[in-house]
Amino acid sequence: MAVFYSNALRCSINGYRSMSMFPKHYAEPIKRKDMEEFNKSELTKFYHIPIKPALNSYSDTVFNDEIKGKMLNYITKNGNKNLARGLLSRTLEIIKRAQTERMHLSPDDKQKVNTNAEKILIDAVENSRPLLQLTSIKRGGVNYQVPVPITKKRSYFLSMKWLLDAAFEKDNKVGLPERLAWEILDAAHGQGRVIKRKDDLHKQCESNRAYAHYRWS
Structure with missing residues (x-):
């Protein structure tokens, strides 16, 4: 044995x-x-x-998408993937309904309204991806917050994590699919708390750019 x-x-x-x-x-x-x-x-x-x-x-099909699969994994808690799949499906359904209602309310802009929920999810994740992050580097007994480029895998993780965190921080009287759907819609249109969080991180990196040389020293 x-x-x-x-x-x-x-x-x-x-x-x-x-x-x-x-x-x-x-x-x-x-x-x-x-x-x-x-x-x-x-x-x-x-x-x-x-x-x-x-x-x-x-498999590479319309039913399988890398971003959608990773979002499903991040929603999963205690290995209950069936529950996570139901929550994500309900979220995409709410997005589809909201965009369809918006399309009917503005018939002149029908061509501009995107009703593909999965495409909206991808746009939200792409808009929420940060380009830089702060890392603590110790020089001369002082810890400096140094801006460094972020890897592609890490940026996707942070964007999806921020979307879920923003949904969990909302009012618990509303279900998770409704909260997550509106956060995804806001991020897909370049607004909302997740976009503000990304912009704040970029501003902090910009203000600490004087310490960028510590990354190589």
């Missing part, structure tokens, strides 16, 4: 699964986005090669 665990640990460290149900000669699944890199002649090489089935989160 100990030998089995030691072999499994060694295989996991080396970067591949030791208990895979597929033989090693099986090729990795190809996403639709990856197919753009292959020519038609190169794809013919995979005709007689067995390919592993793709995971649910790996």
